[in-house]
Amino acid sequence: MAGFDGGSAEGTEFDFSPGAEIPLSGSAGQTAASNALASAAYRDGPVEDLIKANEEAKQKPPKLSLFEPNLGEAFSRAVQTRLLGGARKPLIQSFGTEPQAVVEHCLAANRIRKARDTRLTVVMVIFGLLFLPGVLLWLLTFQLRRSIAGAQDKRVGAFGMAALVAVGVLAVLFLIKLPYGGLLGLYLRSMVVVPIVGWLWAKRICEQYAKDLRARWESLLAGGGIGAKIPEAVPRDPGDAGAERIRLGLAKLGAEQASNLVYYAGPKGILGMGTRWGSWQLAEELVPADPGGDINPFRSWDVVKAIHDQLRMLERGPLHTGGFPVPGIQHWIVSPVGEGAKEVSRPEGQEVEGYRIRDFEVQRICNEQQFGSGNRHYLGVQFVLWDGQLVITLLISVTVLHHTLRVEVTGHALGPVHPLFTSKPKAKTKEVSKSVKFWETKEITLPLVEAREVVRLAARAPFTWFPPVLDFLGGKLSLPEPFGLRHAWADKPWRHRFMADDALRAATPVLRVVHSAAIRVLEENGCVTDQFGARSQVLSGMVQGAEPGKSDAYDA
Structure with missing residues (x-):
């Protein structure tokens, strides 16, 4: 399973020419969850929808609501900074998805928006800088309306609309009754009219790019193959530091995805794998088969190795009925962290190679x-189903304390991504009343980009070249920590009957394979297996x- 080993791109040819379409890096059968998460980069809804999907995500309040980002802008900016930033914290693996593909789409969405903002900046310079007083007056009006109309009180919202209409009326009277003439009078009249002409031009630009963003959003959810075009990730010369930084960041992301170290956070379960929903323990005394002799010495690793070898045969069965797909089998090191921990740490030293614990x-x-304290070892068998929407992980631990051998199997399930992303x-x-038959209603199609949205994009455009300033004015999104793209917005699988059935069905054959392999090792080493066999049957x-x-969640 490629997602379990950090992803692979075997058989894929990459075109690294400038402007190359970067292929979707998800393996076959694991693209639905990746595409759903990547589609957030192209969305145009409010940021509040993303925060409702996970209340641990926070949004810094904007200084001016006119500069507030929408969902796609905030998500793309936050993910790019969090996953490719120079001083970023360690990440949690995203099983069942390819985080690199999501990041590539965030980069592509930011590139599209930057091209749009470049054109909007030209419009603002031509129609705004030369007629700055009029532009500031219109921006102030829209900011006033946005602040007032955003209130929950509908009467106050109506007042905001009335204020905008009143300003428009005053502008008309200003044009008609202007006491000045000559060049000054012409400039003052142009100061009110020219920004409206610029707004019309800006509206066409915004609609053009809005259609492009929505087309990519829809194509991803439909299973389309629109790749993420990110030429800025392709170095043009040896001194291209920006492209090299992105390339190294993507490589680091892939290395972290392939790590065999995971973190247990109390009731939150193992981060990235989901909470533990079931546990089955086989614990019996080690008794030599020869009353006068001893058992052959063996270690926990010998039992684990036998179980590992037997699990490789899971996809094979006596009947040709489909059955299990090829599972991902991995030795995991589980490190405990606090339930409220805001970050995790990666170990260093000769025991670590890259981001993996050495064999x-x-x-x-x-x-x-x-x-006692310290990390623990688990052997994991993982199934990625439903195109990456369901991740079933069964973890096996083997411990020997005094004369007792314990073989424990625990089930973990990570459900589909939040419905927001699909x-x-x-x-x-909008539903309105008919003009003649007023008792009947009809549905009319509104413009793709509303007037206030054009003003917001045009106002933000010049500041996109200075991201910290834009973050200060419009606020920014803080992602939930410890952050992993997959588990941050995962839903519970138990609400979907078939997904729940798949999780429950996987436990029985895995448990039986584990027990049979463990009992076989005991028999080979001269142990009595009657008690183990009886407990296994139970x-x-x-x-x-x-x-x-x-x-x-222990009830104690």
């Missing part, structure tokens, strides 16, 4: 760190009626 250290942890773009409509019956619970 000899994994084996040492498996054999020695079974009690909603397709819809035409903006657990085999219990797992058939498995129901999801909250195994990480």
Whole structure:
């Protein structure tokens, strides 16, 4: 499973010429979740929708609401800064998705918006800088209306609209009754009219790019293959520091995705894998088969290795009925962090290679760190289903304390991405009464880009060249920490009957394979297996009626 190993691009040819279409890096069958998350980069809704999907995400209040970003702008900016920033914190793996593809689409969306803002900046210079007093007057009017109409009180909102109409009337009277003549009078009249002409030009630009962004949004959710065009990620010369920084950032992201270190955060479960919904423990005494002899010495790793080899045969069965897809099998090191931890740390030293714990250290942890503080070893078998929308992970741990061997299997499930990310773009409509048959209503199509949206984009355009200034004026989105693209906006799988069934069904065959492999190792090393076999039969019956619970939330 490519997503389990950090993704692969075997058989894919990349064109690194300037302006190349970067192929979607998700493996076959794992693109739905990646495309859904990537579509957020092209959306045009309010940021509040994203915060409702995860209340741990925060938005810094804007100084002026006229400069406030929409959902797509805030998401693209936040993801690009968080995942490619120079001083960024470690990331949580995004199982079932390809975070690199999401970041590439965020870069592409920012590139499209920057091209739009370049043209809008030209409009603002021509029609705004030369007639600055009039532009400031109109901007002040729209800011006043935006501030007042945004209130919950509808009467106050209506007052905001009335204020805008009143300013328009005063502007007309100003043009008619202007006491000045000559060149000064002509400039003062132009100061009111010319910004309106600039607004009409800006509206055409905004509509053109809005159609492009919406087309990409819709294509991603429809399974289309519109790639993320990011020529700025392709170095043009050896001194192209910006492109090299993006290239290294994407490579670092892929390396972190391939890490075998995960974090347990109490009731939140293992970050990136979801909460633990079930646990089955086989724990019995080690008794030598020969009453007068001893058992052959073996270690936890010997049992784990036998289980690992047997799990590789999961996709094979006696009947040709489809069955399991090829699972991803991985040795995991689980590090405990606090439930309210805002960041995680990556270990360093000779035991670490890149972002992965070396094999000899994994084996040492498996054999020695079974009690007390420290990291723990788990053998994981993972299924990515429903085009990446469902991630089922079953973790196996083997411990030996005194004369007791314990083999524990725990089930984790990460559900589909929040429905916000799977909603397709819809035409903006409004229901109004018919002019003649007023008791009947009809639906009219509204402009794709409203007047206030044109003003907002035009006002923000010159400041996009200075992102910190724009963040100060319009606020910015803070992503939930510890951050991982997949688990931050994952929904519960138990609301979807088929997904829930798949999670429950996977536990039974995996549990039986684990038990049979462990008992075989005991037999080979001269242990009595009767008690283990009896307990295995009991657990085999219990797992058939498995129901999801909250195994990480102890009622104590």
